[in-house]
Amino acid sequence: MQQARTEIASAVAPIIDRWKNEEGPLLPILNGIQRELGHVPRESLPFIAEALNLTRAEVYGVVSFYHDYREKPAGRHVLKLCRAEACQSMGGDAVAEKLQKLLGIKFHETSADGAVTLEPVYCLGLCACAPSAMLDGEVIGRLDEARAVEIAAEVRV
């Protein structure tokens, strides 16, 4: 436990140092930590709070407000599937059903083998080539059942 805390401290220290003297540093710090560690561990919050002269509760309040921040690590792959209206109009709901079945998980879940986390997203700005998704930061348009099968196979590797 102590060791984990030290590791987190050394991982977050440079990120905090990079931003603490800038205007509005909290979101860039949290974004940086999530990018670095894949999530924002609870243990990192006291370091941020101290550096920015905030309470831990204030920092936690911010972390819990935004959909992006995870308290636990995600799977090796993160699949974000758009659930918004333009994608609905092109059969997005059916593709979402299919993908949940193929992956054996529901939204906000990570597969037992740690391969993939499935997250809903409300619009990727790809509404003229719906339904759309983002796999590990790469965008995918005109998602159909065949492509869903391919994705499910890709993330298992």
Add this chain to the structure above:
Amino acid sequence: MTVNIYIPRDAGALALGAEKVAAAALEEIEKRGLDAKIVRNGSRGMFWLEPMVEVETAEGRVAYGPVKPGDLAGLFDAGLTEGGAHMLSLGKPEEIPFLAKQTRLTFARCGIIDPVSLEDYEKHGGLRGLRNALEKTPLGIVEEVTESGLRGRGGAGFPTGIKWKTVHDTDGPQKYIVCNADEGDSGTFSDRMIMEGDPFVLIEGMTIAGIAVGATKGYVYLRSEYPNVHKILNEAIDAARASGMLGNSVLGSKYAFDMEVRVGAGAYVCGEETALLDSLEGKRGQVRAKPPLPAHEGLFGKPTVINNVISLASVPIILDKGGAYYRDFGMGRSRGTIPIQITGNVKHGGLFEAAFGMTLGELVDEIGGGTATGRPVRAVQVGGPLGAYWPRDLFDTPFDYEAFSEKDGLIGHAGIVVFDDTVDLLKQARFAMEFCAVESCGKCTPCRIGSTRGVEVLDRLKQGIAPQEQIETVTDLCNTMKFGSLCALGGFTPYPVMSALTHFPEDFRPAPQREAAE
């Protein structure tokens, strides 16, 4: 002479395979030892043709699309570099009807230039607006923008010039320009496209705004769902800084202006301007009560101009050609052009910039070409998740702020989502309430609780439990949300719900009655 081959790096094109197309093109160029260069441009905004490859020939650009990686060898065999004929030939891109019918002012360069080349930007008319602005007094710039009649393109439609005047007239040692790039509405991508296809126009617009109101620092608040924009915008800002367009002396003038991009963390409500400011300050993205207006007390309590991407990106052309030039487009009190995004279940989906005044029907049926599935268009939602659902009966409504609000709808960020006849408007109404519940910042009760109750009431209606009572309850609830919410999230969620109920009552009949009717 080196031939330029254009392959977009726009996220829409990337989602359809542009990266693999570019790799295959490079391979062919190398294999054949051709004197050709690949330029990664933005998109022209015709997504049924993406990835669209263009070649610069002596007679102008020639386009091919939609191109798959496997098509490249054949294309080069057909003489792609000279604009040779091929099955995928589209001819001159500017003669494709979808583009030819547009009036591209804000998007004049998008899809044409290399988005991160300042030289290319200037060659195509960039920086003329900023140079003109530097010849004017700050108040003169504000007057030009006021004269243009430009209204906030984020959705609220507030006159940009008046906003700028307020900040100009407010004293303060530090003022800010904040660009709202939290484009979260489904059916919209114009902010994304301009930032990926012509980022300098936004940088130029923000710089002009800074000079006009006396602000030296700008922030672009960008949603986290747009990593590709982040990359391109930062490349452009670096280039602008290196060339002296940004910095202590903008283009060698006495004005200082610099800017940076800040990325959000996935909260739709941060598109609301005061929630956005709180988020930029590092707080929960909760809506502030107004007054004070951001123009008086905005970011960190300082006078702040907060404008949408498209509003700011429309400023350079106004300063280049004059407010009167821009104002001469449009109808009524909706002046200039608006980039309309035609999306969802539509044959020709994309971005269509036009003067205000075209009817919804023209846009959906003629420009959009009807549905992708080939079934009849039953409904369109305009203005994102807080916009109304429109039936065909109202397709004669012109695209105009006032005409839309007269019919209980809104233009919003000008996205149109097309649905065919398989759409269930009760389901869509429920989704509107559900979305509001997920994204509510929680500060005001009508939005926070109202949306959750709304989902429950519509679920009961779906189950056929006391239907008339549920319809009355949801109507009452919408009334409370509309007039009692602090911001547009709770305040406008009634638009999709009530429009669905009003225009498509047949979808709100409980199951047994519906079956009997069929």
